[in-house]
Amino acid sequence: MKPPAPYLPAAFPALSDTDQEALTDLYVRGTPENTLRAYERDLIYVTAWKATRCGSALDWPESEATALAFILDHARDLGDAPDTDIALQTAETLIAQGLRKSLACPAPSTLDRRIASWLAFHRMKNLPSPLDAPQIKQARAKARRAAARPPAPKSAHPITRDVLEQLLATCRGSRRDCRDRAILMLGWASGGRRRSEITGLMFEDVSLKEFDEKGLVWISLLETKTTTKGETPRLVLKGRAAQALVHWVEVGQIKKGPLFKPVSKADRVLKRRLSPDAIYQIVRHRLKLAGLPQDFASPHGLRSGFLTQAALDGAPIQAAMRLSLHRSLAQAQKYYDDVDIAENPATELLG
Structure with missing residues (x-):
């Protein structure tokens, strides 16, 4: 399974084309298939979110303001938000595209995974990430605590x-x-x-x-x-x-x-x-x-x-x-x- 280009390792000028291909192959072989699939889904989601929210493509590296807006948009329930709320409008578009299920606040684990993938994209491209900034880390921790809920079982019943x-x-x-x-x-x-x-x-x-x-x-x-x-x-x-x-x-x-x-x-x-x-x-x-x-x-x-x-x-x-x-x-x-x-x-x- 070949991952999309945005999270392939960054090109190193000192490497030959053959060595660059070997490095890319190493990333693919060294990453579990489930993780590659999660990366792809998360990249599609984050890209669609920014295109809808900001009217532009992802930047590499991304700005701290955009990263913070992403966390804020996914740290609250949008069911009661006014029609003029940009987060609500963005969420409705993502729902129409089949990328988001509802206006409810996403599970903290879902937000954590998407942020972790976004961070991984930056590292693979050898770029500093805004997600490492102290304010972003703090906002992420607050969002996780504010949306804390009892973990849902992975299976409704155990198969005894x-x-x-x-x-x-x-x-x-x-x-x-x-x-x-x-x-x-x-x-x-x-x-x-x-x-x-x-x-x-x-x-x-x-x-x-x-x-x-x-x-x-x-x-x-x-x-x-x-x-x-x-x-x-x-x-x-x-x-x-x-x-x-x-x-x-x-x-x-x-x-x-x-x-x-x-x-x-x-x-x-x-x-x-x-x-x-x-x-x-x-x-x-x-x-x-x-x-x-x-x-x-x-x-x-x-x-x-x-x-x-x-x-x-x-x-x-x-x-x-x-x-x-x-x-x-x-x-x-x-x-x-x-x-x-x-x-x-x-x-x-x-x-």
């Missing part, structure tokens, strides 16, 4: 074991069913894998050497959100999860390349890699077949469901984290706290 069993029951005997069963089981039983981690797996990342003798399948992730290349420990699948993955490898005739691939309507396995969005569609499809609302859970429900089930079964949090690869004990503890507090005897003091 009983829910997972309902989804697996919809997987019958087609190649697509075999693939989906393997994806759901691997995604859940290996610690709750993220979509990009599942679709990024290659056949070469899976070791089946101990399956016949011990029923074990070893998985090597290149990197995750919390680990880097060369530091990600191997994960293990056993029991039904290992059997489901081996069955998919056999049925799908996976001998090299991506581990999970699209399956055509004619139930033929295609050659290309399955996209992360496909995992979202698979979960929705299986929820529907199981008689559950399609918005009951998202793919992140596999991750939250694994940790929630680990807490329900009394598994030590450190053991669960060795598979989930959570870097923060406090983050993983949230799933345990949700379970523990419901079972806490102190909640029944009133009878």
Whole structure:
């Protein structure tokens, strides 16, 4: 995936054309695909915002006044703003263009991400950024606090074991069913894998050497959100999860390349890699077949469901984290706290 020119590394006069191309390639290869997609979306949004708000293209470097106006426009609810408010007029135009969802104050995380991308664009172009100015940093911190809200769960419900069993029951005997069963089981039983981690797996990342003798399948992730290349420990699948993955490898005739691939309507396995969005569609499809609302859970429900089930079964949090690869004990503890507090005897003091 090649990113748009505005956030490619700046041209260095001392570099030859060949070296400049190598530097650009390094930036692309060294940036996760999800980050590249976020960069592109943010660049489109910020560009459209300035064109509408100021009637001009982005400047490199951008002015502090423009950066501050961006923060102010996205630090308040515009639903009650007067019709003459330039921020309201800009927001309505962005909504009409499909770039903004509503006049409500955007989530602090959304504003943070767009500002971080904007800052990254400046750094890639080797330019000073107005977003590093003390006043801008302070305004950003105030905006974050003013718009603070309880974090929304990434999945409406965790996919605990009983829910997972309902989804697996919809997987019958087609190649697509075999693939989906393997994806759901691997995604859940290996610690709750993220979509990009599942679709990024290659056949070469899976070791089946101990399956016949011990029923074990070893998985090597290149990197995750919390680990880097060369530091990600191997994960293990056993029991039904290992059997489901081996069955998919056999049925799908996976001998090299991506581990999970699209399956055509004619139930033929295609050659290309399955996209992360496909995992979202698979979960929705299986929820529907199981008689559950399609918005009951998202793919992140596999991750939250694994940790929630680990807490329900009394598994030590450190053991669960060795598979989930959570870097923060406090983050993983949230799933345990949700379970523990419901079972806490102190909640029944009133009878």
